[in-house]
Amino acid sequence: MLFNSPIRRFFHSIRKGLLVRTICFFLLATGSLAASAQESMIPELSYPFLEKLIFTARENYPRMKANQHRIRFAELNLKKTQLSWFDFFSLSAFYSPSTSVTLTNATLTGVQVGLFINFSAIIQKPTMVKQSREEVAIAKYTYDEFGLSVENMVKERYFRYMQNLTVLKLRSQAAIDAEALYKQMKFKFEKGEETFENYSKAMIQYIDTKQKIVETEGLLLISKSNLEEMIGKKLEEVK
Numbered sequence: 001m002l003f004n005s006p007i008r009r010f011f012h013s014i015r016k017g018l019l020v021r022t023i024c025f026f027l028l029a030t031g032s033l034a035a036s037a038q039e040s041m042i043p044e045l046s047y048p049f050l051e052k053l054i055f056t057a058r059e060n061y062p063r064m065k066a067n068q069h070r071i072r073f074a075e076l077n078l079k080k081t082q083l084s085w086f087d088f089f090s091l092s093a094f095y096s097p098s099t100s101v102t103l104t105n106a107t108l109t110g111v112q113v114g115l116f117i118n119f120s121a122i123i124q125k126p127t128m129v130k131q132s133r134e135e136v137a138i139a140k141y142t143y144d145e146f147g148l149s150v151e152n153m154v155k156e157r158y159f160r161y162m163q164n165l166t167v168l169k170l171r172s173q174a175a176i177d178a179e180a181l182y183k184q185m186k187f188k189f190e191k192g193e194e195t196f197e198n199y200s201k202a203m204i205q206y207i208d209t210k211q212k213i214v215e216t217e218g219l220l221l222i223s224k225s226n227l228e229e230m231i232g233k234k235l236e237e238v239k
Contacts, residue, residue: 070139071136071139077132154231163223185198
């Protein structure tokens, strides 16, 4: 009995420590799974707000404005081409002073007016007008095409922003659970009820979760900045 009593106490302490670690691990895993079940990106998405972001980007993004000006420029060029009918005619006038007129050297005197018509330009006129109309159409198609690209980029950056926001919530909850486990392990270690190895593991896990929060916060800020670049204003200003 004297020989077996220390051995039984030793194995009993091992089973007790293992049971405590198992319970702590179960609580931590259960908390993380519950947080994962509760936190999802899909319910947090707001498609009406996304439509506002797309509309704001169409209004403010510099390349969208540049394409709008290209349309106006092409339309002005079309009007200019349609109204330039008098470019085909040129009028000239010259003046000859009165001089003596002889039978051998007759000259006109006074003011002479000449009208010249460029028939080549008249023939090319319909083609020039058609070309200007095609330029307007191309400018409009370019605007519409880039509008679709802007819409896709806004959606992609908005989803990325919401993804990082959701991950931050999950990791924040994981950090709370890790902190609770760390404090529990520290308390037990100070009382001599837990090993230094388990205490250090809990501390490392807690520090790791804090580090991941900082990394996710950086990704969240970057994705927010990228989205605000597209819409031309702060997210908080979009209503």
